[in-house]
Amino acid sequence: MDDLTTTLFLTKAKNSASPMACGDPLVVVAVDIGSAFSGYAYQYRTDHQKEANNNILCPLWIEKNNKVSGKTASSLLLNPDGSFNSFGFNAESVYSKMFRDHVNGKFRNDKFPNKSPSDWFLFRNFKMKLYEKEVLRRNMKIKDETGKKKLPLRNIFRESIGFFKRHALEAICKEKDVRSDDIFWVLTVPAIWSEPAKQLMRVAAIEAGIPRESLILALEPEAAALFTKEQKLCRQIQDGKVDLVLFTPGSTFMVIDLGGGTGDITIHEVQSDQSLHEKSMATGGAWGGNTINEAFMQIWKDILENRFTECMTNYPDEIHEIQQNFEIQKRGFGENTGQGCLSIPIPECCREIPDFKKKFEESTKYPGLKVCRGKIEFPNKIMEGLFLESIHEITKHIGGLLAKNSVDTIILVGGFSESKLIYKSMKESFPNIKILNPPECCLSVLKGAVLYGFQPQQITERVSRYSYGFSSRETFNPKIHRSERDFTHREGDELEDVFYPIIPAGETVVANEVREYKCLTAYLGMIQVELYGTRDSNPKYVHDYEQFKPEFPCLHIGDIVGEYESDGKPDNHEVLLRVAFGHTQLNVTAEFVVKGEKVLANARFELLK
Known part of the structure; x- marks a missing residue:
């Protein structure tokens, strides 16, 4: 870290007016x-x-x-x-x-x-x-x-x-x-x-x-x-x-948003004023419906090999029709219709591949495939196998969350949640919890x-997913700093690159909660402070040699930048930054004192390099 922020003084401030408030739009x-x-x-x-x-x-x-x-x-x-x-x-x-x-x-x-x-x-x-x-x-x-x-x-x-x-x-x-x-x-x-x-x-x-x-x-x-x-x-x-009623105060429910790309999970508790408190940090993974689509297309690639790759290159519109037809049928797969297979029309470019029918019907990796009247019939057993990995990952992750959180109801939303197999697996995996797909x-x-x-303002509390902070120095103490990792950060009588948190991962913040801190700025008229983030709840250093890197290393995710106009330098070269948490994104303001007078500055997060 450069000399712009060698000293930090952290305080908490009460709620401020939300900079994101929308007023009363038409x-x-x-x-x-x-x-x-x-x-x-x-x-x-x-x-x-x-x-x-x-x-x-x-x-x-x-x-x-x-x-x-x-x-x-x-x-x-x-x-x-x-x-x-x-x-x-x-x-x-x-x-x-x-x-x-x-x-x-x-x-x-x-x-x-x-x-x-x-x-x-x-x-x-x-x-x-x-x-x-x-x-x-x-x-x-x-x-x-x-x-x-x-x-x-x-x-x-x-x-x-x-x-x-x-x-x-x-x-x-x-x-x-x-x-x-x-x-x-x-x-x-x-x-x-x-x-x-x-x-x-x-x-x-x-x-x-x-x-x-x-x-x-x-x-x-x-x-x-x-x-x-x-x-x-x-x-x-x-x-x-x-009767059917709204969730009552004290009710806790988990929302699982299963879209095409990811599964996104939050847990909220209903308050007496009907606002929501987040009870656990948002989690999730790449378990969306597109993973099923990719697995389905892999069947075609495995069977037809390079000829299918040529079709994808030369006839992308026809190959996309396979994906479209599968997407439509995928949503209803798992219904007890009595059908033992899922039928997909064969695009013309694939029909022209020599021995196309033989390649599918004699596949040892995917047994039971049939080619009949311009369609390929995929047995239900093969189709169910495409869902297994995503379902396993989803239920495993939810099981871990439920081990730490008490939940009354699980709500399934998002396009992938319409899958009958998803709902069925959730009911079987968590029989003592209400599972709803509204x-x-x-x-x-x-x-x-x-x-x-x-x-x-209906979301009144959130849990931070990341630890955010800055690079600082602290006095080297041989009684405390005894590890080899500590010695790599020693510079004379000081430790460099020490992570100085303004908020740790997992901490609850109320909407509009402001954390204030002071830092030194060496340049007249300009603010530039490096911001670090990590999913580690107790990070130690912002930089580490490879052999000491933790599971979730600190990353320089961006800077707090800004400009101000003043006739003189800030008193003591200090800038007071106020970071507002509890919103859907971070917000920052800055203030200087010049010759005893407060001067406001334009400040913002610049997180795109």
Whole structure:
């Protein structure tokens, strides 16, 4: 650490006014960019005031075979120059048609006359690129579906959010006399994401044209918890009458948000004022529905080998139809329909592979496959095997949480939670706990995010997932600092790179709780303080040699930066920083004293390198 923050003085301050408060908006719009499916929902203030869950609107999207859905596919199609083309089911349809026309010799695009379909960029499942990214670069690039071209991930989120912004504005302004500045926006993010990942989403939304003062992030399982809290799901007998009621004060419930990419888990307790306290830090893992899709596609790769890879390269639209057909049938798999198999139409490119039928029906790795009348029949035993690893990981993790936390009810939400096998396995694994899969479970996050936009104060306590702090020095004490690790940090009579925490992982903070600390700044007019984070609840050093690195090492996740204008240097070269916790993201303000007078400075977290 440099000399900017060699001395720290930590104090706690009482709650301050929330810098994220949305006021009293006319309309709240929530946008959920999911790993597999995305969408938005909105509600007018007049409807919200009548009843919180009343008339939260979600547009319907038309998918394959004219089915309608409350969400559309998380597929973004960009033109060869990187400009927006289309999003969702429409993007997949446009992309497929381009390749079909190309194969038939009919492809032509007047705007890009010298380009072929492979020059367009199609991105799917891009949200997972932020999973477990604790350090992020602002211009981090990812590959498109061809694997040959790259664009900045920030641009991909910007264009995706921008699509929903335009779509929502058009729908709302068509319905009522509403202006864009009457709208408050909520963007959902997984609770297990790092602060840099959250900041990248926020930056992308602002670049998409959403005003920063009209934007808030909502944690996905928290949003689902808010929506769940407003539903009458609990059985109650009173005066001999059975009824369904809301969760009562003191009730504790676990929300398991199973989407396409991740499983996101929180535990909340209902308070007397109906607000929610988080009882355990958010946890989760890469257990989403896409793991099942990948395992299914691996069957084709294992059997057809390089010929299937060629099909993926030359006929991506046909291969994607396999994925689409499987996704539709996967949701209902496990129902007692009497069918012993799952049937998937065979794309034309695969039918042209020599001995295609023989390769499938004589597979020793996947016995029992049948090719019949243009479809492959996958036995239920093979299909159930695709779910086993995800189900095992989910139930194992939940079992660990339940060993430490008392829970009345488990609520399953998210698209993957619609799987009958998921619900069945949960009932079997935890027979003494109520397992509920409420109506509209795939829209719980979206609708709950709308509620959060109107009342962010409904989440009154959170548990920090990370330890945050700074690099400092302390006096070397030979009676205490006796390990080889300590001696590597010794510099004369001092220890360097000591982690100085402002909050440890696992600590509960109330909404708007502020931690104040002073640090030395060596430069006139500028603040730059390195911020470190780790999932370790008791970290010792911000840097370590390889042989001493703990399971969760400290990472330089970003900086607190800022500027100020003053005629003189701060008294004692000190700056007072106030970090606000208990929100869905970190916030910071700064204050100096110059010649005895307080001077406020613009300060912010810069977490994208």
